[in-house]
Every structure is written in structure tokens, then in C-alpha cells.
Amino acid sequence: MQGLRLIFEFFKVSTQAELAYRANFFIRFLNAILNLVTGVLSLTVIFNQVDSIKGWDLPSAMALLGVYLLLAALRGLFIGPSLESVAGMDGEIWQGTFDFTLLRPVDKQFLISFRHWRVLMLFDLCLALGVLGYAIHLMQAELTLLAVLGFIITLIAGVALLYAALLAFSALVFWNSGFLFTWIINDLFQLARYPVELYPVWLRLVLTWIIPVGLMTTIPAQALSGRLSWQWLILTLLFTIGALIGASWLFRQGLKKYTSASS
Amino acid sequence: MNHQGGWELIKNTWQSWLQHRGFFFLLAFGWMLPLLVYLMIWSAAASEGSLTGLSQDTLAGYYLVLVLVNQLTYATTNWTVGDNIRMGQISRWLIQPMSPLYHALSSEIAGKVVFMLFSVPVTAVLALIFRPQFNLSWQQSLLFLPSIVLAWALRFFWGYWLALLAFWATRADSLLALQDTMIFLLGGHLAPIRLLPNWMQSLAKILPFRYMSAFPVEILTGFLDKNEIFSGLLIQLGWTITAYLLYRLVWIRGVRHYEAVGG
Secondary structure: OHHHHHHHHHHHHHHHHHHOOHHHHHHHHHHHHHHHHHHHHHHHHHHHHOOEEOOEEHHHHHHHHHHHHHHHHHHHHHHHHHHHHHHOOOOHHHHOOHHHHHOOOOOHHHHHHHOOOOOOHHHHHHHHHHHHHHHHHHOHHHOOHHHHHHHHHHHHHHHHHHHHHHHHHHHHHHOOOOOOHHHHHHHHHHHHHOOHHHOOHHHHHHHHHHOOHHHHHHHHHHHHOOOOOHHHHHHHHHHHHHHHHHHHHHHHHHHHHOOOOOO | OOHHHHHHHHHHHHHHHHOOHHHHHHHHHHHHHHHHHHHHHHHHHHHHOOEOOEOHHHHHHHHHHHHHHHHHHOOOOHHHHHHHHHOOHHHHHHOOOOOOHHHHHHHHHHHHHHHHHHHHHHHHHHHHHHOOOOOOOHHHHHHHHHHHHHHHHHHHHHHHHHHHHHHOOOOOOHHHHHHHHHHHHHOOOOOOHHHOOHHHHHHHHHOHHHHHOHHHHHHHOOOOOHHHHHHHHHHHHHHHHHHHHHHHHHHHHHHHHOOOOOO
16 A cells, blocks of 8 residues: 555656656657657558568557557656666666665665656557557457457566566666666567567577567467467466566565665 | 867777777667568568568668668767757867867767677678678679768768757757658668558658668669669759758857857
8 A cells, every 4th residue: 555655656756857848748749659650650561561471460460569559658657767767877876876765665676666757658658559449440350358358468467577577687787787788678679569470480489488578569469369379378477477576586686786886 | 170180089089989889889789670670570571472572582681781871871979969059068169179060070980980890790690690682783882882971971961950950949859759760661671662652652762861771772782773873862962962051051040049058
């Protein structure tokens, strides 16, 4: 309960800070629209040339794009800015101000995960939901209740996996504080824009089991188009739980390693 | 005008950039990745059906050359121009006995040196994976040279005049994001121009964005016949001159408008 109250306060403070700059509003708006246009136009161009690639047609690829935009919006809403403020460029570890964070009487992982919010990303979130809606409209005929249920479950797993991956990469900063690990995962996340099946086999395996950006979007999109088997569903859930535990463990190990930069 | 000083500045900047290789390699990796994604998507599409005369190995050749050309023509400095104006850094440059353009040029050249140290070996390794096919002729290679120089100049001055709008509007750098999006869509990144729908193809041939990145690549990989090359070069030259004139205009007006804050 205290956690929820804290999140609400964090959200309020971040919102007040962000809305003080009016120009930001228009720029976020512009960026969100650019993102949407690029994504949808890309798919239009590709499926203008071919009807389907490896079993993915326009509606299912559009669903995947919706999932991708949704995850990207959630990342930008709080996971990204919160973790960046610790492990990113000019983050607290670089600056040596992480000491102040450690002194707060709250669970450290909770604090660094929910502290900063970018409220204008809610706009991106709406656009992402719009794309998902459009995709569902495109494949209306095949949609079943079971598919929607599977989609919601795997989508939540996708968000959790994204969080775990970002947390794990952020934790690496304790071992090498000069390197921007969070940038690597941000770059690799772009690969989640398309189904993993379109990539060469070696990359597909990497994107499924090692840096699971593929699982985050491909699995929910498959669930929505009713092509996900029970085995994969359970495997994804187990993998997600494992990733969350592993990332949290890595973060705590890193915390132990942390020696203040300031004193 | 003091060209000697300009050259010393250029040398100095690239030496200092080389000290932070890791950071710039990471940036280069981030720019390379989207192109590789579309290489793999189109390869997957080409493996299933025919794509108007493009085979997997021609696509690989196109995209791998594009990776290098994009890196060579991408004007990273333009992103910092706005900050320098806002923060008043430019005041110091204005009283130096050489054109402030040299400050932009010096980081441009430093950037190219550092980025190529990363991109050339990586592209060589990628060539082993994707097995590109080239049919080079010496005429094409010869025409490639002026077109890549023009592409760089066009992209640099186009971004520079947009960035200089920061004299009037604080967040003018969002126009650079728009430019990047246009290059992605119409500059041959999303797809080689000939795979785009007709309306996008005609836009690509008129607007400057194709001439900032894809055009030299199309010449080198033999996508164009003689007429297309020469008319393209003319359009490219025309846009480059336009961009340069716009830069002069905005610069002269901007400096007159500029009032420094602080010392």
C-alpha cells in the first residue's frame, strides 16, 4: 500500500516538473506521431511487396507493431527514465549521488524502478493502443476469447521481461561504471519491432533465450492471432519469472559491490 | 579567414574524440542496427518470393554499403549546435578569428575518423555473414565519389541550417528528428527506393533526402542507368547549393538576432 502511495507521489512530482516546459509537450507529440507513421508506413511498404513473410501477414505484423509500441511507451513512461537516472549517462553512479538514494528508507530496487515518470508518454501509450485496436480490426474474423486471454497474459509477461532485461543491464553498471549498458539494450530492443522468425536462425536463438527482446513482442502477437501453443505459453511464463529473479539477484550483487564515488 | 587555425582545431578534436572510443562505437552500433534489421527483413522476404529483381545477395550488398555511407554522411554535430547557441557557448566562438563553421567541421571530421574505426571492421565481418554480391564497374566507382561528397555536404548543411533555427526557437533540434525520419522513409533505409510504392518513389526522387544517403549507394551497386545517374547528380547538386544558401541566410540573420545570456 505504501508502495502505491509512493508511486503516486513520484508520478505527481515528475508530472509537475515535466509540464513546466511547454515546448516539451509539442515535441513529445511530434515524436510520437513520427514513431507511429514510421511504424505503420514500414509495414505498408513491406506488405505492398509480399503478402506474407514466414507466415506473418499484415494484420499479425500490425499486432506485433502495436505490442512493440506499447512496450516502448511503457519503457519511456517510467522504466526507462527511472533506471537511466541511476545507470545512464550522467546518472547517479557517474555523479556519485547514488549515496543519497541508498540512504532512503525504501526497498532499493523499488525506488530505482519507479522513481521517475514521463507523463507525456501516455500519449504514445494511447497511439500504441490505437495500433493494437486497428490490428484487431484487421484480423477480426479469427479473434477468440481464449486468444485475447492468452494475449493479455503474455503481454504482461512481455512487460515484465522488458523490465527484467533493463534492470539486469542497468545493474552491470556496478561492474563497469564508464560504459553505457542501458544504451545497448535500447538499441537491441529495436529488433523487437519485427517477429523473431524473420531473422536468421542464430539471431533468433539469441533474441529468444539470451537477450529475450524477441519473446517480448513475438509471443503476445502470436497469442493474439491464436498461433501460440500451450507449451510456449508456459515456457514464456517460467522464463519471465526466472528472468525477474535473475535480474533482481544481479542488482543486489551489484549493490554489494558499490563503493561510493564521492568519499 | 584563418584556415590554419581551423585545421589545428580539426586535428585536435579528432584526437580528443579518440580517447572516448567506447562511447562513439556504441553510437555507431545504434545507427547501424536499424539498417541491419531491414536487410534481414527484406532478405527473408526475398527468400520466399521474387522482389522485382532483387536477390538476397544484391540486397546484402546494398545495405552493407549503405551502412558505411550512412555513417559517413550522418552529421552528428548538428545535434549539438542548438545546445551551443542556447548555452551561450557560441559567444566564445564568435570572437575567435575564424569561422564558427570550423567548430562544426572539426567534430564532423573527428566523428568520421572514430566511427569508421568501428564501422569498417564490423561491416567486413557482416559481409562474411550476409555474403553480398557486387558488380562494380570503374565508371560507377568514379561517379560514386562526387555523389558521396555531395551527399555529405547536403546532409550536413541541411541539418546545420535547421539546427541554426535555435537562434529563434529553443527546441529546433526536433526538426533534426524529422529529417532523420524522412531519411529513413525516403532515403533508402526502410527499403531500396525501387521497392517503395509509386507515390513514395516519386517523392523520394524530388525531395532532398534520398540524395543524402541512398543515392551514392544506388550508383555504386549498379541500381541506376546512365541517365538516372546524371539527372540524379544534377538534382543532388541543386539541393546542395540550396542547402548551403539556406545555411548562409539563416546564419547571417541568426547572428544578428543573437544576444548572449551571461558571460
